[in-house]
Amino acid sequence: MPSWYDIEALGAEATKATAKAGGIGRSAARVEAMVKKEMEESGLEKKDIVLSGFSQGGAMSYWVGLQEGGYGGVVSMSGCIVRPDEFRLSPEAVDTPVIQCHGTTDPVILPKYAQETVDHLRESGAKDVTLV
Known part of the structure; x- marks a missing residue:
């Protein structure tokens, strides 16, 4: 199945640390290249772009949108911050609006990963985080 990065486990056996770092880095570079191309072609600025995704796409939205900063917002649907020990909120992203949508x-x-993600972001200094 196509994915943004490889994982070692799913469900209750999984931890957010099971995401493979190399795949995340390659996918982050792809997302950044897509955003750059869109900005060049459309004339949009980064502040006009909201990164959004479902599941792994949501995780990539966090990884790119909040570690780099400058985006208009991040929306994650059933995603979470993977490899949280390596995730660093950019000082430029502390005011970026974030919406975390997740079912029960x-x-x-x-x-529980949705709440842990929201908690991690707030503890890291994010000021505008909403869990739905």
């Missing part, structure tokens, strides 16, 4: 019975990305 997700068997793959456990609901």
